[in-house]
Amino acid sequence: xxxxxxxxxxxxxxxxxxxxxxxxPITPEEHEQDKKxxxxxxxxKQLMLSGTPPEEAEELADEIYGKA
Amino acid sequence: MAIEKKIDKNxxxxxxxxxxxxxxxxxxxxxxxxxEVEHNYQHGYEIxxxxxxxxxxxxxxxETSTIKPEINNLxxxxxxxxxxxxxxxxxxxxESAIEHLPNYNPESAEAKLVELFPASEKIQKRFxxxxxxxxxxxxxxxxxxxxxxxxxxYTLIGSNCYIPHTEHSEKIPDDLDVIFGIKDLGIDLKDxxxxxxxxxxxxxxxxxxxxxxxxxxxxxxxxxxxIKDLGVEELRKFGHEKNGCVKIRCxxxxxxxxxEMEAFAQNxxxxxxxxxxxxxxxxxxxxxxxxxxVIDANGVKVNIGSEKTAEELYLxxxxxxxxxxxxxxxxxxxxxxxxxxxxxxxxxxxxxxRFEDSIDQMIENIGQIDPPTEESKIAxxxxxxxxxxxxxxxxxxxxxxxxxxxxxxxEIDTDNPRERKILSTEKAVDxxxxxxxxxxxxxxxxxxxxxxxxQEYLNDPEKSPEKNQATIEIIDQEIQTLLSIGSKYxxxxxxxxxxxxxxxxxYAAMPxxxxxxxxxxxxxxxxxxxxxxxx
Numbered sequence: 021x022x023x024x025x026x027x028x029x030x031x032x033x034x035x036x037x038x039x040x041x042x043x044x045p046i047t048p049e050e051h052e053q054d055k056k057x058x059x060x061x062x063x064x065k066q067l068m069l070s071g072t073p074p075e076e077a078e079e080l081a082d083e084i085y086g087k088a
Numbered sequence: 089m090a091i092e093k094k095i096d097k098n099x100x101x102x103x104x105x106x107x108x109x110x111x112x113x114x115x116x117x118x119x120x121x122x123x124e125v126e127h128n129y130q131h132g133y134e135i136x137x138x139x140x141x142x143x144x145x146x147x148x149x150x151e152t153s154t155i156k157p158e159i160n161n162l163x164x165x166x167x168x169x170x171x172x173x174x175x176x177x178x179x180x181x182x183e184s185a186i187e188h189l190p191n192y193n194p195e196s197a198e199a200k201l202v203e204l205f206p207a208s209e210k211i212q213k214r215f216x217x218x219x220x221x222x223x224x225x226x227x228x229x230x231x232x233x234x235x236x237x238x239x240x241x242y243t244l245i246g247s248n249c250y251i252p253h254t255e256h257s258e259k260i261p262d263d264l265d266v267i268f269g270i271k272d273l274g275i276d277l278k279d280x281x282x283x284x285x286x287x288x289x290x291x292x293x294x295x296x297x298x299x300x301x302x303x304x305x306x307x308x309x310x311x312x313x314x315i316k317d318l319g320v321e322e323l324r325k326f327g328h329e330k331n332g333c334v335k336i337r338c339x340x341x342x343x344x345x346x347x348e349m350e351a352f353a354q355n356x357x358x359x360x361x362x363x364x365x366x367x368x369x370x371x372x373x374x375x376x377x378x379x380x381x382v383i384d385a386n387g388v389k390v391n392i393g394s395e396k397t398a399e400e401l402y403l404x405x406x407x408x409x410x411x412x413x414x415x416x417x418x419x420x421x422x423x424x425x426x427x428x429x430x431x432x433x434x435x436x437x438x439x440x441x442r443f444e445d446s447i448d449q450m451i452e453n454i455g456q457i458d459p460p461t462e463e464s465k466i467a468x469x470x471x472x473x474x475x476x477x478x479x480x481x482x483x484x485x486x487x488x489x490x491x492x493x494x495x496x497x498x499e500i501d502t503d504n505p506r507e508r509k510i511l512s513t514e515k516a517v518d519x520x521x522x523x524x525x526x527x528x529x530x531x532x533x534x535x536x537x538x539x540x541x542x543q544e545y546l547n548d549p550e551k552s553p554e555k556n557q558a559t560i561e562i563i564d565q566e567i568q569t570l571l572s573i574g575s576k577y578x579x580x581x582x583x584x585x586x587x588x589x590x591x592x593x594x595y596a597a598m599p600x601x602x603x604x605x606x607x608x609x610x611x612x613x614x615x616x617x618x619x620x621x622x623x
Contacts, residue, residue: 042528044604051608066614070564
């Protein structure tokens with residue numbers, strides 16, 4: 021198959037549809053900055069204070085900050 | 089529909105200036121063409137048969153070595169005749185397939201890259217059975233009275249093109265999509281002006297001048313009350329710079345309801361060449377050679393994409409959409425739309441696809457794009473990552489598709505396993521995309537609201553412990569809501585069975601919600617919470 025990708029009209033339609041899709045509210049850069057501002061231990065603490073069980077808070081922290 | 093000269097019973101011309109739309113004449117001409125093609129084919133076949141006999145006799149004779157050159161010549165002649173016959177048949181077939189296009193220019197660069205042929209009985213039958221009477225009516229109106237009058241190729245795309253090319257689908261197209269050449273539009277782009285809506289909130293486009301073409305025909309239909317809400321819009325590449333293409337939107341009146349149409353006037357060969365790029369076949373389908381089928385919709389001949397065209401179109405859409413989707417980040421701040429997943433499923437569901445191999449095949453096809461683009465590279469990488477990630481999931485789960493069907497109490501009434509598989513996946517994809525789309529929108533809205541309240545409190549000159557606590561409480565509430573949404577999807581993941589490739593289309597909807605919405609918003613809220621504690 022030899023697709024010619026010069027045209028962007030399908031992309032336009034995509035864009036039409038895409039506009040209806042919600043954009044993530046926080047950019048990757050902002051997210052990285054948030055992680056720097058709030059160390060992993062503080063994140064776990066805040067989540068527990070919000071009513072999250074400790075295991076769940078730690079599991080989530082591992083997912084966001086990594087296990088190290 | 090073609091306009092034919094009126095003839096009497098003896099085939100004599102009654103009046104050369106008098107014309108009418110005559111289906112009987114068209115059918116008779118089509119029959120004649122068909123007979124002619126059959127005759128040509130038969131003639132070619134007889135010659136080939138004769139040559140093959142001669143070659144066989146010669147090859148088995150004792151004099152074979154001495155007459156080898158003669159055999160080679162006969163073989164060459166046979167091949168030439170075979171090619172000639174094939175070309176003749178294709179030409180005849182192609183000629184009979186453009187009779188519904190009275191102004192069509194088969195010599196144009198675009199037409200030469202597009203092959204039109206009558207739809208097979210199978211495709212026509214499916215179209216008749218699966219497309220609603222109202223949709224057929226709308227298609228017949230808009231194609232018969234607007235797009236069949238164009239000089240360049242056009243085609244129906246979207247679900248009306250997809251449905252006839254798949255055996256099992258319960259989808260009922262609710263709108264119709266057309267692509268056609270910008271030269272058939274009849275509007276100079278400088279004559280489309282953007283103005284503020286009376287409410288001042290939204291830009292609207294207005295056409296200040298137009299000539300003969302698709303837009304003028306639509307204006308006539310609007311004046312007759314056959315369509316309404318006609319509007320145009322210049323399109324932009326990913327929402328930024330204009331790309332020289334135009335979308336027309338309108339509603340078409342049918343016996344029972346108004347059907348929505350979106351027609352995309354695409355850049356054509358000249359525009360693409362002028363941009364110093366490779367040649368373009370039909371308008372935006374983006375491949376060098378397109379095959380379009382001619383089907384009958386309520387007596388009007390209409391172009392629809394072939395199965396190959398449908399596949400390539402979905403593939404290209406998928407590339408564009410996944411090009412915006414970065415599994416581990418938010419490159420371009422883009423997000424994959426629910427339709428991207430449905431398109432993956434649509435590709436898999438086409439007649440000639442083997443369900444088991446289709447995802448690997450699709451990833452491979454994206455890699456064959458020539459020349460590769462940034463978007464195609466990202467799309468391929470993203471899909472491959474998703475696919476690889478999916479394959480690491482357990483293989484002993486009950487199956488996500490099955491789970492969603494059970495939870496939503498949906499029964500598929502068929503004994504055919506392939507049909508059951510396709511229909512249940514189709515439903516499950518609809519369910520998951522609707523669900524994730526809603527969750528994303530809700531998370532976005534609630535976060536915006538919360539961030540506003542947080543900022544208001546930070547700027548409040550009269551802070552108090554009570555106000556502080558109240559702000560913390562609404563943050564806590566949202567963190568718990570997000571965790572509960574996360575748990576719901578975790579349950580879904582636990583039900584996924586990676587041995588069942590069916591589950592992939594459904595699974596693919598979920599990582600984005602978690603990685604781009606749930607996790608970053610929770611992190612931000614935890615940050616805000618900590619800041620409030622310090623006050």
